[in-house]
Amino acid sequence: MSFEQEWAALRAESATRINSAGPGGAGGAGPAGEADLKTDPTGTAVAVRALEEVVQPGTRKAGAAADDTTGSTxxxxxxxxxxxxLKDAHEEWGLGVKSLEARLANDKAALQGTAKDFGNYNQQLTGRWAALLPQGSASQ
Structure with a gap:
């Protein structure tokens, strides 16, 4: 199979996936009709910790290393x-580093807010359901 044939087949396959609801059907249902909207607090905490302890410091370190070596050059x-x-290129590099640092900080804040947002939503939803239930009925 030539590259062009393989590429055409892959494009056709991806177009089919994009234009369909997938094997689980529409509506966000998972296997056997189970809802699949879930959060993973442990995974979120690990991602936040990785951003704080590895990715952000590494980005700052790489930016600083480039500052030192490029400045002397x-x-x-x-x-x-x-x-x-070199000076112009280094200024652009610095802007890119600052932009990346800002993006990482935004991503970390979004991850930190996810659990809180889902918790707030669950509380709001519970309150709405309670208002709909007849007086004296037990909620599940």
Whole structure:
């Protein structure tokens, strides 16, 4: 099979998946009709911890390492077009690092808010159900 044939087959397969509800049907139902909207507090906590302890510090460290080495190289090439080009490229790098750090901080905040948001939603939903139940009936 040529690359073009394989690529066409993969594109057709993905278009079919995009345009269908999938094997579980529509409506967010999982296997055997079970609801599949769930949270994983342990996994969320692990992801937040990884962002705090590994990813964010590593990003800062990589940015700082580039600052040190590029700064000294730019000084060595002062007066040359290479020095100017390196300086411009390094400024762009710095903007990229700042953008990545901001994105990681936003992702961490979103992960931290997920459990709280689901908990609040569950409380609101429980209150709404309680209002619909006849007086004196036990809720499950």
């Amino acid at each position: 730019v000084r060595e090439f002062t007066g040359w077009q290479t020095g100017t080009g």
